[in-house]
Amino acid sequence: MTEHHNSLGVAIVGFGTVGQSVARLVCAGAHPSLRLSHICNRQVDRKRAETSWVPSDVVWTDDIEVVLSSDTDVVVELIGGVDPATDWTRRALQSGKSVVTANKQVIAHHGAQLLDVAAEHHRYLGFEAAVAGGIPIIHGVREGLAGDSLLRVLGILNGTCNYILTRMEADDVAFDDALLEAQTLGFAEADPTADVDGFDAQAKIAILSAVAFGRQIDVTDIPLRTIRTIESIDFMYARRLGCTIRQVARADASDEVSDGVRASVQPTLVPLSSALARVEGSRNVVVVEGAFGGEFVFSGFGAGGNPTAVAVVSDLEAIARGIGNARHDRGLVKARVVRDFVAPHYLRFVVSDRPGIIAALANVFSGHGVNIDSVLQEPGWSKTELPFVVTLEACDSSAVEQTLQESAAFDFNVRPPLWMPVLVSGERHQ
């Protein structure tokens, strides 16, 4: 695959929005080294009738075996889901084809094995499109930052959450209304679990950990916390603290965790001045910190047919140029997920008011060596459903979880308390 062929045969498997964008880009004339060879999809006749612009010499099929037994050079896997995509990817590599995929679940769960299969067969497995669609973060880290030793990655990797949270922030919309709006506009799926509960970002941060640090972590070990519990009132209090709220995915491989990767996906207070706060709507941002180059920020569109297709075609061009997978991509070091972290924290209670609540909570906190930084309570709320906020000085997240477990038992709580870490302004992560 290191020699330049006349042109590279490309089979697209899964001909939905992204697949059609890839086909358009490949056929548009700007990529003479690429040639569309196959389109594989269910109900292929209907698809064919809808896309009369596809060149007539392209083979249409609903049978993956036709693609796998052909002599095309690259399979672009866009069917989504772990099965049968993982098996098809493995078989394509074993049959001597390179594979380009936008499938974050396949790469997060089986990427290490598949990269080994690719290396055995001297083929390329490209997955730029699997993380932050339009942001060239995989190539940026692999080729552009190959000279650095990367310590930390954090980012806003899920456009649906970011759309919902920026809507809640801007117009005081409730979570359910913002979600409904996102669904109506096509930014969120009917079942939003993968997005709002963090599974989507979990897969992406696991992939980034592998690419940035060469450390393979078990994706399901990365702790998740949903954004469903965020209320409008939390944005009001966040603003009082000079912050807003974002779903932040983090991975940290700095020396203090040399045997693992500290990782999480959770709603987080981020300073209004930080790059993370300024990402509006469905855009993504990735902040990478290197030991030598300091902080790099990449931002762009994280999803959508065309941005994702650009990532796929960039991988195809890499194959056409004979760029192989990186050193890191083979023999990833297995690493455990470290769940605890130290940060200031934001706790929001909703209580039926009575004397002694703060004293009761303060007792619990001091019992765990956790120091209160401030207590915030806006006027004008009902005494029977009174929200207030306690901020904690930097402390271990496990201590916060313990204090919250105890605090939740008090019968003055109208709803379970909410907690979020705070990214401190002036920290290296801003």
Next chain:
Amino acid sequence: MTEHHNSLGVAIVGFGTVGQSVARLVCAGAHPSLRLSHICNRQVDRKRAETSWVPSDVVWTDDIEVVLSSDTDVVVELIGGVDPATDWTRRALQSGKSVVTANKQVIAHHGAQLLDVAAEHHRYLGFEAAVAGGIPIIHGVREGLAGDSLLRVLGILNGTCNYILTRMEADDVAFDDALLEAQTLGFAEADPTADVDGFDAQAKIAILSAVAFGRQIDVTDIPLRTIRTIESIDFMYARRLGCTIRQVARADASDEVSDGVRASVQPTLVPLSSALARVEGSRNVVVVEGAFGGEFVFSGFGAGGNPTAVAVVSDLEAIARGIGNARHDRGLVKARVVRDFVAPHYLRFVVSDRPGIIAALANVFSGHGVNIDSVLQEPGWSKTELPFVVTLEACDSSAVEQTLQESAAFDFNVRPPLWMPVLVSGERHQ
């Protein structure tokens, strides 16, 4: 150079701050595919005495011929300046060595020829470090955005200007004081011409034009306007317009200029909400707009020993992995520089006040079909040295230059009027 050697021999030519950072990175153990072979510098004995950590098998020399006649694999050129660096780079390529350089002037003026020489000899010419030091913009565009068709690039590419302008913005410091401060802190050179008058950013935007669009423009044709004429008062008026002031370098290859590249380096009003306004101190930012992927933002440290060394070592790793120069890099299309552009404008006058000044100016403007959008005048200034601002609706920059030439002739001017374009919020470039 496509096979992996046991390790790649690296000769560093120019052993100053960046060279020493490169040597440290190469020798630190994280890059087993790289091996420091030579260090070439004037007064090599003194340098050697200062850097006892360099491995003893490295050859020290003050004679470039020793490097060029050796069998080392890569020459890292860090001497700066057009001569003799251009000649040394060419000879290194002709002698079968790849070259990695941080030298923006060599690449901006002679990059196209040198890339041809590299291609003839099947060698790599890497220049990630020549533009926006620590930001992996060259690899990001080449490998990460290879699938897109890029339309526009704009950025803050000169950290010295950005340091000076952010200082003026934050603390109402005069230009001369901010410059002196930058010089004291080592962010600006004794002769700041290359930075503040735009020559540095001019070379960088010419290189980006070649990499992003495949279009080679004559670097000296890119119009420059200095930041020396910016005063504290301009930041006050900019703020009233929801903006701040930055040295912005732009290149535009969208369809309207199919036979050229619209390019400039000049102080510009940028909306406070834009990515360009948020770049503090000596950091750089590059905004790239693709036809398919939309807007991508890259930011990071644009200079400094370690960030620049990361860029150099990333190029060395690319060579070790057998990544060649891109399709674009050979046979660049020659293109002319288009100087005119359409934008709203900011004009600042300092006048000896008397009746009829606005009327006189309005006459000149209307004579050129230029519409006044607003007139701003803060109270409290001396009548004999009165600053005020006129903003113009979007109009051709050449019309603005003509009106200013005429306006400057009025004897009420105490100083020549200043003009800057305004990047409009909501435009694609924000």
